[in-house]
Amino acid sequence: MVTLDSFLSRGEAVSALICDVRSGRVSHAMALTGMAGVGKRTLARLLACAFLCTGQGEKPCLACRGCRRALNGTHPDLLTPSAGEKERSIKVDHLREIIHALSMHAVEGGNRVVLLENAQRMTPQAQNALLKSLEEPDADTRFILTASGDTGLLPTVRSRCRVVRVPAWPREDIQKELMARGADAAQARELSVLCGGSLGMALSMREDASFLQVRTLCESTFFSLRSARDVPGASARLRDKREDAAEILSVVEQRVREYLLFAMGAGPQPLPSGETGCHESWLHASPRALENVLSAVIECGRYRASNVSWQAIAEKLLYIISEEIILWQP
């Protein structure tokens, strides 16, 4: 089970926040940022529990009535917007109940938590409606925001929050977590590389058998080219995969980005993701060559939206890769 302690190893900013919450030194508003799947929502829920916990000892105990109701979302002093998961934006209307509740005392007389997940989806009007509460907080109310990416929150809102970036999960932690959920070692290792530090992504990729097929296909086509002579064969294998085009391009893009970051000295060495690929050639490619390939992949995404045939798009990309990624000979 994931607890607040599980987050103590997730970088200084996160562990400092947890210590401050536990010792009561925390500011009244905090914003957890970071990419999707790194655990912002889980951390936010656990912090909410810590504020609403009525148990003895270290908070949250996750066993008392306060914790249990905070976890299942039925605590009367845990305020969340009424916008559904699927709604694209959180509007002022969705915040009315919260703003009304904030004008009154906490129902149970203890702490009160306003939990705003995906706060980047709040319209500017909704954010402005919140500002007054953020500017003049009452002593027992805490605001916990989560936001994907670094944009989306108004500077006026950000400046009133303690902004804590939740870093990507370390690969080893993702592997451990996947294996605890039944993945074998090889699969756990592969997914931990592909998911880019997002446990959520790793879990959903694991459930998706077609994703793994797409991965294998990319490996045996785009990443196995030894020369332009291999292009027609690879192109033929991609011919019927028009329906998977978006996923294929996203897998290729992510993998190329990994090699590029490594070539620029800005990322860890990518692991080989299959037996067949020309991994060494990619590892020895220059940043310039990898940038050219990356631009080509992104351009393919744009063509896909037009009427150009998938096969033509795939073949063009294959040729560019065969020109840029020179077969490496030790």
Ligand SMILES: [Zn+2]
């Ligand atoms: Zn508790």
